[in-house]
Amino acid sequence: MSDVRYPFTAIVGMADLRLALLLNAVSPAVGGVLVRGEKGTAKSTMVRALAGLLPSIAVADGCRFACDPAAPDPQCPDAPHSAGSHDRPARLVELPVGVTEDRIVGSLDLEQALAQGVKAYEPGLLAQAHRGVLYIDEVNLLQDHVVDLLLDAAAMGRSYVEREGVSVRHAARFLLVGTMNPEEGELRPQLLDRFGLTVEIAATRDPQERAEVVRRRLAYDADPEGFAADYRDAEQELAQRIGAARELLPSVVLGDAALRQITAVCAAFEVDGLRADIVMARAAVALAAWAGRTAVAEEDVRKAAQLALPHRRRRNPFDAPGLDEEQLDRTLSEHSEPDTDPDNEPDDDPDGEGPGDGGPDGGGPGGAPEPSDGGVPDTASTEELQEAGPKLPAPGGAPARESTPVAAGEPYRTRLFKVPGTGHGTQGRRSPAETDGGHTIRDRRPQGALTRLHLSATLRAAAPHQRARGRSGRSLVLRSDDFREQVRRGRESNLVLFVVDASGSMAARQRMTAVKGAVLSLLMDAYQRRDKIGMITFRGSGAELALPPTSSVEVGAARLERLPTGGRTPLAAGLLRAHEVLRLERVRDPLRRPLLVVVTDGRATGGRTALAEAGRAAALLAAHGTAAVVLDCESGPVRLGLARTLATQLNANAVSLDELRAEGVAALVHAHRPSTSRKAA
Structure with a gap:
């Protein structure tokens, strides 16, 4: 398989997804993107292609945590840093479905930390993704506590490793992108809310567009280097536009009128909490910067709502994400201020141009695909749905x-x-089981790497041997066979x-x-x-x-x-x-x-x-x-x-x-x- 990435500008369609990814490239504070769609829609291809557009970053020499030499992290485990630095591309770090907590945040050798007083810390995936892109394919298949861990780090910009009084922390700021197929299960609403933007995608039903997708993919497979060279100029132009929007971002003004529209829309759609308001504000500012403007306009607020609110509208587990466009238009109209300056009239073309072509919207509102001729549309009547059901x-x-x-x-x-009984399955909320969570019921000798130290049991195991080991002073002499780990009783799914x-x-x-x-x-x-x-x-x-x-x-x-x-x-x-x-x-x-x-x-x-x-x-x-x-x-x-x-x-x-x-x-x-x-x- 070729190492040459498929060009971002060569992807056909999916304007809303392009725009959402580019907004996060301009302003990572937007909070990442969750991409929901059926299989085979180039979700992964587009995310991987985005990494090639991000500007290179300067990294302090010898730092495993990608510290910026101009503003190094004072809590970095590798501090103090040397004066030297080097430039490298921003990384794309992919998170596998079966990842463990230690692999994400890093592993701390508790035996060396307690027995020798040495902080032997191996950085995890969060450290590798710092100042780059963290990509989670099939995020809905991850265990909930793993997703919570990732989203907390993305929100705080910092990763914490705490093990029995030994603490390590480092910066972890990254562009978070998750993809999922809703047919394989949904994320909980609490986790959905932690993603800044969400985009629903589906394969185009237009035969000409489908033919163009196949044509480009076959050309890429036949000659990846040559195909990428054909799009090199477009890629460079888009990368330069991202850089220009980043530079303009601090100058963008979110006026009182636009802010009132944002809060009015969030209140009208009855979203929980205030995270939606903050995400919409950041997305609207990023949209203005992407369009080359220094003030947020109503079209920025509208598009921000279309990207930030649909997944926050769920009221029970069986509700599908969505947004009532008529209600959105009505709310914006009710809270808009008349503009008497003809030079500041908004663009009458709601479709605009794609992000690669210079327009801020990148497609029609919502980017909703047309239903297939042979399928059942979302607005199908009860009778149509019944006829679409199975006949036995x-x-x-x-x-x-x-x-x-x-x-x-x-x-x-x-x-x-x-x-009945005690299981050992995936952590959940139904049946009794021995899990990573829950309360401690006993201790045992470690089975593999020590991750859940039972401190009191370890001390009890070591105490009878202190005189034979020549203990002096108040220090406790520990050996590897003294260590005990916790056995926890929780519940499984x-x-x-x-x-x-x-x-x-x-x-x-x-x-x-x-x-x-x-x-x-x-x-x-x-x-x-x-x-x-x-x-x-x-x-x-x-x-x-x-x-x-x-x-x-x-x-x-x-x-x-x-x-x-x-x-x-x-x-x-x-x-x-x-x-x-x-x-x-x-x-x-x-x-x-x-x-x-x-x-x-x-x-x-x-x-x-x-x-x-x-x-x-x-x-x-x-x-x-x-x-x-x-x-x-x-x-x-x-x-x-x-x-x-x-x-x-x-x-x-x-x-x-x-x-x-x-x-x-x-x-x-x-x-x-x-x-x-x-x-x-």
């Missing part, structure tokens, strides 16, 4: 008789279901696999509305507890994996909303499909323990034979130790108790729809407490 075959290949999909009931807070009965019996008496509301509530609970989810539906002649295990709870909610009902009840097929899915997931992710949630009334079509087959499938799942919960959807005055029988075969708890609500359980507890107190009295 009935026996013999004939279409299954099905009812129109019903809407889910309102979600609510559910009971907490846990996997799990794989929650839903097996949903979508047969005709579930549609009786409008039961499916309540069932979908219950499953939607459990999906929201899984989102809040950082779980992966999967969904199997069974009806007609078999079972279907409607949603392979994923972190995207939003996709699960959408599939649930479009789920039709009708036909027979192949309960055994649903359980066997669940067994197969869990078997494969144990191979892919052996540390993530599963929780099976079976949603059914237990009425298998086929009489006793079908019930016996379902019992055998349940026994197979129980034999593999699968933790399960049966959501009993049976209702009416006459109940057969088949779901309860299934729960017994699964070694699981059976919970009715009424018992699923956390408020109902709390009410039962509160109702029981007074009588208990009276008996005790």
Whole structure:
């Protein structure tokens, strides 16, 4: 693979993404960019190309932390610096998905620090990215505490390493760029808010533009050096414009009128906190500098809102980022001041020119792509979405008789279901586990590098040997076999696999509305507890994996909303499909323990034979130790108790729809407490 980067100016389309990246290159204080889009849209290519446009930086000789010789960091671990310096390109540091905390902030050798008093510190990726670009591909797949760590460093411009009283800190200012595919899971709203700007991208549906993309990529693959040479002049011109905008930035004035518009827009869209106001102000100033102006105009405020607010509009986990353009225009109009000077009239062309061509906007408002001719547009009606949903075959290949999909009931807070025992999976909020977080429950000898020192246990292990080791004075003599590390008990995330009965019996008496509301509530609970989810539906002649295990709870909610009902009840097929899915997931992710949630009334079509087959499938799942919960959807005055029988075969708890609500359980507890107190009295 060639080391020559694809030129930034050779990328076709995606004007909003170009503009957002260039604004952060002009003013890193904007807070970085989160790029959301489908796979294969050149997200990574554009980010890597940006690094080649950044100006070179002067670095103090011998400094591993890229200190500026004109203003060195007084807390730099390599200080004091020599008088010499050298220039080098700004670095692009890429963060792998499986990165650990020590690799990010750097590692401190605790054994040398405590036993010998030596601060042996190895810089991490944050130190390498200082004064450059930190690129996180698939940021939504990182563990939450890792993302928190990165965003804190980006906000403060400094990295801290604290280990048992030993402290190291250094400057860490960088342009933060994250990319993600929403189909693979969303970031929490709290983490979304920490990114300054967000851009939604999708592949163009214009055949001519697609052809140009392919043509340029083939030319680059055939001759990377020659292709880059064709765009060298355009690259140099764009790099010079970035430098000029950086120099102009301190001179840009954010007037009271523009500031009132910024705060009015943030208030009108009811964004939480004040970070949005600050980001919008910085982005508007950067837009003015990019356009070569020394005062912020209304078009700068408008574009800043389009880039800084959409991802801050989410009110629950299933809301898609977005911005109401009509509300934005109305708010700006209400808080604008009339301009009587004809020389200061704003540009009437809302599209402007691309950033590489001299215009500040770089495309139409929002940069929203047109929907494909064969797809379902975002504004599709309920009927269109229903027709776009899956159709399951009935026996013999004939279409299954099905009812129109019903809407889910309102979600609510559910009971907490846990996997029994203690796991060792990814840190989360559901089941007990030994994790990097949580509270300390015991100590042990280090397993690998010492990272979580148990100080008191280490001292206790060393104390009996001090006389034999010739201790003198107050110093404690430590050896490597004295060290103990903490074992912490926290909670892990799990794989929650839903097996949903979508047969005709579930549609009786409008039961499916309540069932979908219950499953939607459990999906929201899984989102809040950082779980992966999967969904199997069974009806007609078999079972279907409607949603392979994923972190995207939003996709699960959408599939649930479009789920039709009708036909027979192949309960055994649903359980066997669940067994197969869990078997494969144990191979892919052996540390993530599963929780099976079976949603059914237990009425298998086929009489006793079908019930016996379902019992055998349940026994197979129980034999593999699968933790399960049966959501009993049976209702009416006459109940057969088949779901309860299934729960017994699964070694699981059976919970009715009424018992699923956390408020109902709390009410039962509160109702029981007074009588208990009276008996005790």
